[in-house]
Amino acid sequence: MSDQPAVLVLEDGRTFAGEAFGAIGTTFGEAVFSTGMTGYQETLTDPSFHRQVVVLTAPHIGNTGWNDEDYESNQIWVAGLVVRDPSPRPSNWRSTVSLDERMATQGIVGISGVDTRALTRHLRERGVMRVGIFSGEAATQTGEQLLDQVLASPQMAGADLAAEVSTTQAYVVPAVGEKRFTVAAIDLGIKSMTPQRLSERGIEVHVLPYDATYADCLAVNPDGIFFSNGPGDPATADPQVAVIREALQARMPLFGICFGNQLLGRALGFGTYKLKYGHRGINQPVMDRTTGKVEITAQNHGFAVDAPLEGEVDTEFGRVRVTHVGLNDDVVEGLECLDVPAYSVQFHPEAAAGPHDSAYLFDRFVDLMARNAHSEKGIHA
Template sequence: MSSTPTAKVDHRAGSPAVLVLEDGRTFTGRSYGAEGVTVGEAVFSTGMTGYQETLTDPSYRRQVVVMTSPHVGNTGWNDEDDESGRIWVAGYVVRDPSLRPSNWRSTRSLDEELTAQGVVGIRGVDTRALTRHLRERGAMRVGIFSGEAAQAPTAELVDQVTSAPQMAGAALAEEVSTQASYIVPAVGEKRHTVAAIDLGIKSMTPNQMAARGIEVHVLPATATIEQIEATGADGVFFSNGPGDPSTAEPQIALLRTVLERGIPFFGICFGNQLLGRALGFGTFKLKYGHRGINQPVMDRTTGKVEVTAHNHGFAVDAPLEGDTATPYGSARVSHVCLNDDVVEGLELRDAAGALTAFSVQYHPEAAAGPHDAAYLFDRFVDLLQGAAPAMTADGARTDGAL
């Protein structure tokens, strides 16, 4: 991403701005947030709320987020809902921003925060037409140009967009990871210790574990097995994060060591993709990904359908039916998206049918979003306690649950 912000522009007026896709299609509007130039991958999010959590999610590194909800910014910005220490999106595209925030928790407007952090955005765009274009053509590179930059010939702007790196092949997890380890203490009595590898972790994730009595040691993406063992961890967690999972060879090698040693494992989003690759499955880039807080997913271990929060452009290529033998046990798809049959979860079991590792492609911490999948953190606690139910040969749970 390149960004050259200048002084704040009154969002009720704004300077001329243009959004340019790599296939040459353009959309005109007015500047929103910082004025300048930015380039990234165009993706759309279907959430009608939770924009602050979206903007501060490290998984959006190098992505220009298009909001499908037409009215954005009504609740302003506060100091409590950030999912990391900064805004990570490369750019922001909205139809109709709120002129002023209207929420008792707000301390400033969305426009003010975008400007303060140098995030180049555009407003007044026909986001419905833009979303339909991305659904038909697929996620692609895009540039936002405002102020003087918007006056350049379209051909020159397209050249700037197509010269930007693509998301396929991008190694970004280490760019967003913490540089120093830190601890999120357990709330109340400490029951377990978990080493969480930060690949772009959201703050709500260790908080969810801490609320269940887990002391979470958050380690950099470059952590080694020796550093994990030094925490005295009872289990290992791999977080969400940006980029192409095929580039994360060091983290995949680390995860294979974790599985070889039989250490309980839980992964979310990018962590799910890395578990898939560690087990021998491939990953692939989705046409336009899943982003929003309203995706239906079936948990095959219970038969229940959950409404879930998503942010991923890659997915695991694994057989939807049956078990797959791996060097670490028997793997199967545990969750599936009901919209398009994309793999949304994996589980690994030993020869006795006991769960040893599992992961999901979506966000059970749901910040923002529904809480249907919060039980997964309880499932992780059960795994750490060695109480995860075994399966019979036909896949039924031995505890009698669905």
């Protein structure tokens, strides 16, 4: 850890002084907070956090260091990190380096010694906003100079970021054990645990770039299509929405999570909107209305689907209902098409990091593809 000064400047002018953590320099992004007590390595390597400066509400960070097993992608994606009390040394048998060292080697600028409780309360009251972290020599500029740079940085609303985080080449994650189905997974910022959860259920997963067309999906002869999580504004993802619409028209089984939930919502004719401060962490309560069960879920999103919470809605593709609702603020957390084989959720059932309450959603996808295959066999018999 460094003894060099650092300062955090929000776009409304509020500032927090601290010490440099990670790389020395300057970074900009959208200030968001995550309420998880653990799982910081999975958080930092989640592509959905691209262009975001993450405030970790848990006060003591870095105890378990950094290992070679818990990556959710091949790099750290957060724009910056804000912590209160970083651990001076890691203490875990899997650790290879400290969090501070790994951030420094990947050029991730952070700040420590910040009153993260006060910062989180500020973001809860005012909403997420642009932020800059300045450390070392950059921190010696005047407050006006720092604020001007923050105000000149890009906003998240209207940001089209899938191309910046998606794979450029298709790849295959083989099924574990006997192969049952093939799935085309559109990578909008996919986490590595997601295709692993699918493969554990006998699914061969073909991970395709963000700009894959419906024809590209059909080329792998899939039994279903999966749309992943990812960063940015869903209002910018017209090509992906068009692919979903083609899948719905063809009655291709479809499952989407997080960003994929928002895109399914758009394809069905619903709008999306930006949340005041979003949901991030591994302790978000959600009710599954189909069972009445309350699940504790892992979430990371700043946008949501604008759909009626009650009853069924008639759409171009038949009836649709909201299946999951966030219990903190009644945000739509899941959609189900009743006349075509498609559904989605706003949270992360792969649970990396996080609770495993929602793992059944992958089983639902298997059941959906199985029922569809049986139906197709009956049609062609």
